[in-house]
Amino acid sequence: MNFGVIGYGNIAKRFFNSIQHTENGRVTAIGSKSLTVNDQFKIENPSITVYDSYQAVLEDDTIDGVYIALPHMMHKEWSLKALALKIPVFCEKPAVLTTADMKEIELASLENKTLFMEAFKTKFNVGMDHLKKDLDLIGPIQTLSANFCSNAIPEQKPTSYLLQKGQGGALNDIGTYPIGFVLDIVAAPIRKINPTIEMRNGIDESFSVTIYFENGVQAFIEGAINEAKERVAIISGQRGQIIIPMYNRIEDYTIALTNGQKIDRHYFIAGDDMTLEIQAFIDLVEVGASESRRHSLQDTFDIIRVIEKIRQEK
Numbered sequence: 001m002n003f004g005v006i007g008y009g010n011i012a013k014r015f016f017n018s019i020q021h022t023e024n025g026r027v028t029a030i031g032s033k034s035l036t037v038n039d040q041f042k043i044e045n046p047s048i049t050v051y052d053s054y055q056a057v058l059e060d061d062t063i064d065g066v067y068i069a070l071p072h073m074m075h076k077e078w079s080l081k082a083l084a085l086k087i088p089v090f091c092e093k094p095a096v097l098t099t100a101d102m103k104e105i106e107l108a109s110l111e112n113k114t115l116f117m118e119a120f121k122t123k124f125n126v127g128m129d130h131l132k133k134d135l136d137l138i139g140p141i142q143t144l145s146a147n148f149c150s151n152a153i154p155e156q157k158p159t160s161y162l163l164q165k166g167q168g169g170a171l172n173d174i175g176t177y178p179i180g181f182v183l184d185i186v187a188a189p190i191r192k193i194n195p196t197i198e199m200r201n202g203i204d205e206s207f208s209v210t211i212y213f214e215n216g217v218q219a220f221i222e223g224a225i226n227e228a229k230e231r232v233a234i235i236s237g238q239r240g241q242i243i244i245p246m247y248n249r250i251e252d253y254t255i256a257l258t259n260g261q262k263i264d265r266h267y268f269i270a271g272d273d274m275t276l277e278i279q280a281f282i283d284l285v286e287v288g289a290s291e292s293r294r295h296s297l298q299d300t301f302d303i304i305r306v307i308e309k310i311r312q313e314k
Helices: 008-017 040-044 054-060 073-083 098-114 126-138 170-174 176-186 275-286 297-313
Strands: 004-008 026-029 047-051 066-068 087-092 116-119 142-150 190-200 203-213 218-224 232-237 240-245 252-257 262-266
Touching: 004 008, 004 054, 008 026, 008 275, 026 054, 047 054, 054 073, 066 073, 066 275, 073 087, 073 098, 087 176, 098 116, 098 297, 116 275, 116 297, 126 176, 126 240, 126 252, 126 262, 142 176, 170 176, 170 203, 170 218, 170 297, 176 218, 176 232, 176 297, 190 297, 203 297
Parallel strands: 004 026, 004 066, 026 047, 066 087, 087 116, 142 218
Antiparallel strands: 142 232, 190 203, 203 218, 232 240, 240 252, 252 262
């Protein structure tokens, strides 16, 4: 499958490396306003057409799908343009910034019968499938916690989109990971949320929220771009706990049961942690699917809705 890539920042470079491990995916076109004639990437990859406009990528009739790797605020515009041309869209998270925007994406996807999938790698790792099966070992879930906290601010230029009002901040940048993980594990309606947000210069540098689900489960989520913490998720049930380090790309976790039994799991990630989500998108395009069952349009909408509620109820 031939991919066109719109944008060529750090995440697009990771995508290019990850796709090398797929069975049948390759990048054939890139739209970038930063790649120069003498750029080392262009020299090393002469078979890839590099355009200086994003529209030119969509007009390239050799591509079978497009990866949107632009700043958050630009995801909606270029996703809609691609869908209107019936080009399948694999969009970096967060897919868009509001539930209203996501409704537009959903409508365009349905009307054009064209696939739109948010890049949410957690669900596509083999370890996630096994984790869900192992939940039976700890009995009914009582509590769940997940954090994604790093000190990313010092690494950013003052002009970075991460620091811009309207598209920057912790919720937009990394909120998808812990929120999406919790919603996937619990899979129940939310009764209420109790959030706290730390704001500076118009952006949320950190957030924490307790989510109360209608089935009685309580989840505690933390996210930050101004403070580093060990990344971990802990699921507690009536018969024990599951501790998952780096839960957004599950390779290892430990099951600690109340009877004293301890079980360590390890699941090899083929390629890297983005490879399987790219392969899943390729497979969906090849069979003509218009939606991913594993990470559906509704799943993306639900994550954005929680982010909106956190902001509204802070």
